[in-house]
Amino acid sequence: MVRYLCELVGVSRSGYYNYFSVKSEEQRKQREEQDEIVKDIILKAFLFKGRKKGARQIKMTLEGQFNVVYNLKRIRRIMKKYSIICPIRKANPYRRMMKATQEHRVVPNLLNRQFKQSVPGKVLLTDITYLFYGKGQKAYLSAIKDGSTNEILAYHVSDRMTIDLATDTLLKLKKNRNFKKAKDALIHSDQGVHYTHPDFQKSVKKLGLRQSMSRRGNCWDNAPQESFFGHFKDEAFIKACTTLDELKKEIKQYMTYYNHYRYQWNLKKMTPVQYRDHLLKAA
Numbered sequence: 001m002v003r004y005l006c007e008l009v010g011v012s013r014s015g016y017y018n019y020f021s022v023k024s025e026e027q028r029k030q031r032e033e034q035d036e037i038v039k040d041i042i043l044k045a046f047l048f049k050g051r052k053k054g055a056r057q058i059k060m061t062l063e064g065q066f067n068v069v070y071n072l073k074r075i076r077r078i079m080k081k082y083s084i085i086c087p088i089r090k091a092n093p094y095r096r097m098m099k100a101t102q103e104h105r106v107v108p109n110l111l112n113r114q115f116k117q118s119v120p121g122k123v124l125l126t127d128i129t130y131l132f133y134g135k136g137q138k139a140y141l142s143a144i145k146d147g148s149t150n151e152i153l154a155y156h157v158s159d160r161m162t163i164d165l166a167t168d169t170l171l172k173l174k175k176n177r178n179f180k181k182a183k184d185a186l187i188h189s190d191q192g193v194h195y196t197h198p199d200f201q202k203s204v205k206k207l208g209l210r211q212s213m214s215r216r217g218n219c220w221d222n223a224p225q226e227s228f229f230g231h232f233k234d235e236a237f238i239k240a241c242t243t244l245d246e247l248k249k250e251i252k253q254y255m256t257y258y259n260h261y262r263y264q265w266n267l268k269k270m271t272p273v274q275y276r277d278h279l280l281k282a283a
Contacts, residue, residue: 042079045068046058048065053235060264061263121179121185123146123185123186125225128194133238133240137244140159142166142194143229154173187209187211189222260272
């Protein structure tokens, strides 16, 4: 009977008996115990700072925060085995809320997708996204990101989609003591009404920045900023907030986490702040 069943499933009789041997059972038990230990360590990184992460983020967090080195294959195997599920970003393109009037001015695309220039404070990316929280409540987040380091340099949250949403973000950039404007620095955005507005463009000039805009309807021209909003919506606890104050508090906590603790694969496995300091030292 055993011989027949082994032939049926394509295994040898010796392999069958070896599988159920005392030695093999002991080895499987040891592997299971080892996997449990690794799972607990991976969960520490997965839940570090209360933000769920994917395999690459877990690997970098383990190395950066816990001095533990696991390869990606092992991390992914353990995550699959124990159903440790990372957030999956869903496409959610920015919708323009208003149309520009004739007094608004579109400027050329000076950046031309040259996002990474290895110089902090040279390429600034900005955009606005909407946030649904609580019971159908809606808010808006404006942010300015350093294209070279991915650091969020300034942001502003409001429950109204006014021009102040963009200009107030510029004011916060001005107040950021860690922001050092590089030579020939520019700020890049889409052609939304906030960025073609005369008040915003005057504020840009006062900061001594050049202004650049994406081509109409081309989201790839500002892809890194779009990517940040996507990760932010996956990882921040937005829907759980019931008031605007709660939302602002959660966003503040996330921005601190993102800049100081969220390791990024394309930043040599550093956080944005670490990578900024790395570039400045190398300069």
